[in-house]
Amino acid sequence: MSLRVAVTPRVLFRIFATAEVVTWAGLIAALILRATGVTAEAVSIAGGIHGFVFLSYCAVTVFVWINQKWSAGLGILALALSIIPFATLPLELTIDKQGKLAGGWRLAKGGDEPVGFFEHIQAWVLRRPILAICLVVVLLAVVFSVLLILGPPVQLS
Numbered sequence: 796m797s798l799r800v801a802v803t804p805r806v807l808f809r810i811f812a813t814a815e816v817v818t819w820a821g822l823i824a825a826l827i828l829r830a831t832g833v834t835a836e837a838v839s840i841a842g843g844i845h846g847f848v849f850l851s852y853c854a855v856t857v858f859v860w861i862n863q864k865w866s867a868g869l870g871i872l873a874l875a876l877s878i879i880p881f882a883t884l885p886l887e888l889t890i891d892k893q894g895k896l897a898g899g900w901r902l903a904k905g906g907d908e909p910v911g912f913f914e915h916i917q918a919w920v921l922r923r924p925i926l927a928i929c930l931v932v933v934l935l936a937v938v939f940s941v942l943l944i945l946g947p948p949v950q951l952s
Contacts, residue, residue, distance in 0.1 A: 805896035812887035818845035
């Protein structure tokens with residue numbers, strides 16, 4: 796007997812909305828530790844983790860947005876709320892209650908035929924999940940590494 800958990804759009808979005816909240820808490824705690832003179836190193840660690848989760852949340856949000864056929868306004872709101880501490884979880888709870896996370900992956904094998912560029916990409920991802928996950932992890936790691944090399948937008952004195 797094997798246990799198989801279905802990763803639906805709802806489950807995937809909830810995981811990353813929650814992770815975004817948790818990493819915001821870690822980053823804010825690290826900033827408080829730095830401001831109180833306890834340690835400055837925690838900001839680099841918490842900031843790095845939060846940055847990676849932030850990029851992952853954005854990628855997942857776009858993926859779910861396409862699948863669920865959200866309006867542009869809702870999709871942009873979901874992305875924008877990721878920059879406000881703790882805002883992704885209330886958003887997730889609200890849109891879940893509205894049924895905007897219901898259902899499975901409509902473009903998966905045997906599902907709807909993709910229409911347009913972004914739906915074709917999503918259909919390819921859903922039909923080749925292992926390869927797609929590897930490519931996404933590499934892409935996120937590259938983007939994350941470039942952002943780490945560039946450093947913060949403003950140097951603190």
